[in-house]
Amino acid sequence: SYVLTQAPSLSVAPGQTARITCGGYNIGLKSVHWYQQRPGQAPVLIVSDNGDRSSGIPARFSGSNSGITATLTISSVEAGDEADYYCQVWDDGSDLHVFGPGTKVTVL
Amino acid sequence: EVHLMQSGAEVKKPGDSLKISCKGSGYDFPHSWIGWVRQKPGKGLEWMGFIYPGDSDIRYGPSFEGQVSISADKSISTAYLQWSSLKAADTAIYYCVRRTLGGSYFPHWGQGTLVTVSS
Numbered sequence: 001s002y003v004l005t006q007a008p009s010l011s012v013a014p015g016q017t018a019r020i021t022c023g024g025y026n027i028g029l030k031s032v033h034w035y036q037q038r039p040g041q042a043p044v045l046i047v048s049d050n051g052d053r054s055s056g057i058p059a060r061f062s063g064s065n066s067g068i069t070a071t072l073t074i075s076s077v078e079a080g081d082e083a084d085y086y087c088q089v090w091d092d093g094s095d096l097h098v099f100g101p102g103t104k105v106t107v108l
Numbered sequence: 109e110v111h112l113m114q115s116g117a118e119v120k121k122p123g124d125s126l127k128i129s130c131k132g133s134g135y136d137f138p139h140s141w142i143g144w145v146r147q148k149p150g151k152g153l154e155w156m157g158f159i160y161p162g163d164s165d166i167r168y169g170p171s172f173e174g175q176v177s178i179s180a181d182k183s184i185s186t187a188y189l190q191w192s193s194l195k196a197a198d199t200a201i202y203y204c205v206r207r208t209l210g211g212s213y214f215p216h217w218g219q220g221t222l223v224t225v226s227s
Binding site: 048 | 215
């Protein structure tokens with residue numbers, strides 16, 4: 001089955017830029033979606049189809065998919081951005097959905 | 109507004125059976141995929157499977173086929189996740205999710221149901 005990879009953790013200072021990557025075989029051919037999960041809360045969809053921000057999500061969050069990796073970029077990081085971030089794709093070959101293992105973002 | 113309301117927390121013993129529920133509202137329930145995501149304590153998200161209530165078409169993730177049963181009652185806009193014999197390893201939060209029509213992502217999530225299996 002299709003496998004997604006993510007770095008387990010990332011630390012970033014307030015005001016800096018965080019880049020969270022998601023890898024997978026031929027990921028450039030897939031639509032990648034991103035979810036934010038704050039401690040004790042349900043996940044929230046923040047970016048769909050590689051780069052479409054969900055309603056109410058600040059413009060500081062952006063997504064891209066270069067073909068080698070998909071990236072969620074958080075500009076001007078704030079303390080409230082501290083959360084786990086998961087990428088997700090639909091593997092049309094198996095008709096199954098797959099989540100990445102998640103990246104824990106810590107704001108220093 | 110789309111809303112997914114899940115049943116409350118459960119504490120069970122190994123070997124017990126269990127059925128948890130998720131009631132959808134604010135959208136055309138029969139014609140939208142609805143499913144389940146597992147999150148074990150301190151771990152990541154795992155897609156378990158989903159169902160199309162209109163015709164009861166079901167897809168299971170590879171780790172969950174034969175381990176759980178997904179069903180739905182479109183007359184009351186409710187989806188279910190069922191176990192016949194729980195194990196301690198089933199201890200987790202289970203989220204109900206709705207997939208968009210024509211999309212491949214989950215914009216709508218339930219609040220989660222914590223299932224604790226302990227002797």
